[in-house]
Structures are given as structure tokens and as C-alpha cells.
Amino acid sequence: MPHTDDTVFMRLALDKAREGVAAGQQPFGACLVKDGTVLACLYNRVLAAGDVTAHPETQAVREACQHLGSTDLGGCVMYATCEPCAMCFTAAHFAKVSRIVFGARLEDARRFGFGRFPVPNAVLKELAQSPIEVVGDFLREESIALMQRWAGQ
């Protein structure tokens, strides 16, 4: 179920994704928030870093762990402009992230050549019996519009 501040934090992630696109990066952003405090907010840096693991969600988990000095991100909410891939979902699971709110679906990203590991969060959650609460399709159209602009459509 969406919460009051979800729009605020998803817009931060969307703004960060736009910043990434302006810097020549892929159109994805994410932030991690605990008790209303933003612990990390990043855009996809796969191209900039030459690192396939530099998805914004995985980077945010790493940065938030550093920020808190803990590998336990219990109580944190992850806002992702696109549905996290299996790598990012699993990283969030290991870090005990409480909730994921995402915008576009992996199937949306596939229309733009992304989503090369097309396993939805709902499937991963079920397979791993993960306790993470997942809310999808949140400001989905804004995220799709960003991908469309990135693709020059």
C-alpha cells in the first residue's frame, strides 16, 4: 500500500535518474530512505563505472550500509524508478530492506533493451519467501516517459 511520503521519495529517484541521463547514463535511479531520511540516492552508473553491478539499487544498498555502519537496513524503504532486477532484489533482501516501491516494470524496461534478467520481484519474493513488502507501478508512467526520452522517442 502506498504511504504518504512515497511520492516525494520516488520523485527524488526520478530526478536522480534524469541527472544520470543528462550525464550520458542509463535512465534509472533509486534512493534508500529510513525514517524519512535519505541514506543514498543514485543513478545507474554501469556505463560510467564500466561495472555491470552499478545498478542504482545495489549501489544504494552499499552506500546505505556504509552510511549506517551496518549491513542491516531493516526499516529502510527502497524507491526505484524501475522494478529491481534479481541482483538488486537479492541485495535488498540480504540487507533486510523492509519495503521496495518501484515505478516501471521490468517488462516496460525490456521495450528499451533493458531488463535482460526478466524475473519479476513477485516471483523472486515467492521463491525466496522474502519478507520484503513490494509495491509496484508507482508513478510508473513517469518512469516510462523518462525511458522514452532517453530513447529519443
Place this chain on the structure above:
Amino acid sequence: MPHTDDTVFMRLALDKAREGVAAGQQPFGACLVKDGTVLACLYNRVLAAGDVTAHPETQAVREACQHLGSTDLGGCVMYATCEPCAMCFTAAHFAKVSRIVFGARLEDARRFGFGRFPVPNAVLKELAQSPIEVVGDFLREESIALMQRWAGQ
């Protein structure tokens, strides 16, 4: 199907895992090899780095990408003392790793408190239609023995 050099490289990964245990880390190691050259060989640094993503396989993907100056690890073989988790498997998939050879199974690791995302590589490969060739149970007993020593059993 196992190849001639698999034992050599898996032993490197096992030795690295032992080095990690000696340094107070969790009992897992991995290396990435291309055309007989070791591009990366690391142990699990989750505790040392305070980073849930510092599994040896994910670290190896990152390091090998840096080493080659490319996000394409096509032709590379990943040797992992334990079956890669979904995070690491997906990172390998994105990097186009050609083959994964692993020792112990996730279900073995669960006996020691690991494997908190218990989705086997065979299931992930099928779900994502991943072309990665996966060879499991390779020197499995040596990897289990390492976990037993780590656990003081």
C-alpha cells in the same frame, strides 16, 4: 561437463576462501578465469567491508570488468566454492560470463546459516533463460569441509 583445468581453478578459489577464513571472514571464495588467465580471485568480504554485496562472485565480476576494461566477460568461467546466490548469478548473467562451476550447494550452505536466498542456479537459469552453462557439485565435499572447519565442527 567438467574441463581439464577446473580442478586447478577451483582449488585456487578454495585456497582463497581458506585465506578469508583465516582473516575472520565467511568461508567462501571465487575466481574468474579467461583463457587460462585468472582475472580475479577473492574471498567473501561482507564482514570486512560491512557490505552485503561483497560476495566473492560479485566482487570478481566487478574486478574482472575493471581488469578487462569491459562489461563483457564473454568466454570467462566463474569458479565459486559455493553455488552463487541470485545476486551473484544475475551479475554473472549481465556480464555474459560463459560458465559457472560451483562446489557446495546453497542447501549445504544453509546448514551453516548461509544461503538466505535459497533459489538454485538451475531455477534462475530456467526462469531467465540464461545461456550460462552451470556445473555444480564440483569438489563439493572440499567446500563443505571448509564450512565445517569454519563452524568449528
